[in-house]
Amino acid sequence: MSQQKGFHVAVVGATGAVGQQMIQTLVKENFPISKLTLLSSARSAGKVVEVNGQEITIQEAKPESFEGVDIALFSAGGNVSKELAPEAVKRGAIVVDNTSAFRMDTDKPLVVPEVNEADLHEHTGIIANPNCSTIQMVVALEPIRQKFGLKKVIVSTYQAVSGAGAVAVEELMEQTKSILAGETVEPKILPVKADNNHYQIAFNAIPQIDKFQENGYTFEEMKMINETKKIMHLPDLQVSATCVRLPVAVGHSESVYFEVETDGVSAQEIKALLKDAPGVVLQDDPENQLYPMPAHCVGKNDVFVGRIRKDIDEDRGFHMWVVSDNLLKGAAWNSVQIAEKLVELGLVK
Numbered sequence: 001m002s003q004q005k006g007f008h009v010a011v012v013g014a015t016g017a018v019g020q021q022m023i024q025t026l027v028k029e030n031f032p033i034s035k036l037t038l039l040s041s042a043r044s045a046g047k048v049v050e051v052n053g054q055e056i057t058i059q060e061a062k063p064e065s066f067e068g069v070d071i072a073l074f075s076a077g078g079n080v081s082k083e084l085a086p087e088a089v090k091r092g093a094i095v096v097d098n099t100s101a102f103r104m105d106t107d108k109p110l111v112v113p114e115v116n117e118a119d120l121h122e123h124t125g126i127i128a129n130p131n132c133s134t135i136q137m138v139v140a141l142e143p144i145r146q147k148f149g150l151k152k153v154i155v156s157t158y159q160a161v162s163g164a165g166a167v168a169v170e171e172l173m174e175q176t177k178s179i180l181a182g183e184t185v186e187p188k189i190l191p192v193k194a195d196n197n198h199y200q201i202a203f204n205a206i207p208q209i210d211k212f213q214e215n216g217y218t219f220e221e222m223k224m225i226n227e228t229k230k231i232m233h234l235p236d237l238q239v240s241a242t243c244v245r246l247p248v249a250v251g252h253s254e255s256v257y258f259e260v261e262t263d264g265v266s267a268q269e270i271k272a273l274l275k276d277a278p279g280v281v282l283q284d285d286p287e288n289q290l291y292p293m294p295a296h297c298v299g300k301n302d303v304f305v306g307r308i309r310k311d312i313d314e315d316r317g318f319h320m321w322v323v324s325d326n327l328l329k330g331a332a333w334n335s336v337q338i339a340e341k342l343v344e345l346g347l348v349k
């Protein structure tokens with residue numbers, strides 16, 4: 001932890017897949033912390049974890065836990081956020097919330113710093129962190145929107161199991177071992193723990209992430225559609241999504257088709273833009289088989305983009321392949337980055 005004058009930071013959901021990455025990211029980024037409070041449910045309360053050489057006891061998250069907290073990073077599910085984020089704000093904390101609880105509230109900014117940092121000025125205590133699949137896509141699309149305009153986006157995702165929590169990663173590992181040993185498996189978690197049917201994820205692909213909505217899209221797909229329009233301030237952008245779970249532990253991949261508003265743009269111009277774009281690493285050299293892959297992005301904060309090419313039929317249409325660590329830029333790093341920006345902009349009391 002930094003020795004400079006710092007902030008009292010609370011991590012809610014500290015024992016989870018995202019919460020653990022948040023703690024590591026705060027340390028790695030040397031975020032100025034005077035005190036770190038780690039919160040979970042009663043199940044994990046009392047456990048002791050070591051953070052940067054210091055032992056911290058996990059506590060059960062309650063309204064009183066936020067007394068004296070300056071910045072609270074939430075990733076313990078939407079219900080916990082709905083109940084406790086307002087309690088944290090009431091006690092003077094600024095909340096960065098990683099759940100979908102507040103993302104579409106008109107009075108709460110939904111922020112990806114590379115795209116809409118300025119929206120932070122509008123905050124009223126809670127800032128929403130978008131869905132992981134949305135974040136990596138808009139980081140890649142924003143420089144293109146700025147230069148050539150953006151009319152349409154069609155995305156297909158290839159999402160890692162860690163997006164569904166620590167238990168889903170365990171399920172993938174256990175199933176893989178069992179199947180290789182010739183044993184039968186009994187899926188219990190994916191695609192959605194609370195749904196009736198569970199399917200094998202090892203050696204499979206499941207075209208369902210989160211619950212189905214009445215329109216035939218899943219909630220994950222609708223999050224991508226609605227959040228993209230809000231973050232990019234493009235309510236009329238045409239967006240569609242198909243979200244698929246793959247047997248990959250960490251790192252979401254996306255095949256993104258987009259149409260710009262300008263005639264005659266070349267793939268080379270798109271590549272040149274993305275080469276210098278904030279938060280983007282261009283990996284696009286087909287001759288040398290260079291393109292992004294999830295196994296190479298684990299542990300990195302950036303969004304990796306490659307396979308950029310013009311559509312065969314549509315002059316304004318392009319395809320690209322976008323990969324990022326879903327637990328970092330998709331969750332923990334984006335949240336810590338928001339906290340850093342809030343400090344830089346003098347928005348933390």
Ligand code: NAP
Nearest residue numbers: 013015016017018040041044075076077099131132165166
């Ligand atoms: P996870 O591995 O299952 O961890 C859940 C965490 O929430 C654990 O720390 C758990 O504590 C805590 N928790 C559960 N019930 C609680 C309660 N009543 N009060 C306080 N803490 C409670 O899940 P995860 O993958 O880290 O995801 C957590 C949440 O983050 C998700 O539900 C989602 O809303 C959000 N998320 C966002 C993104 C994104 O796209 N930005 C990606 C993934 C997740 P115990 O150890 O006590 O059980």
Ligand code: 3JN
Nearest residue numbers: 078098099100101131159163164209
């Ligand atoms: O499945 C993924 O890859 C991302 C999952 C995100 C997630 C999981 C459970 C609940 C979310 C989210 O952040 O959109 C939520 C939620 O709705 O809060």
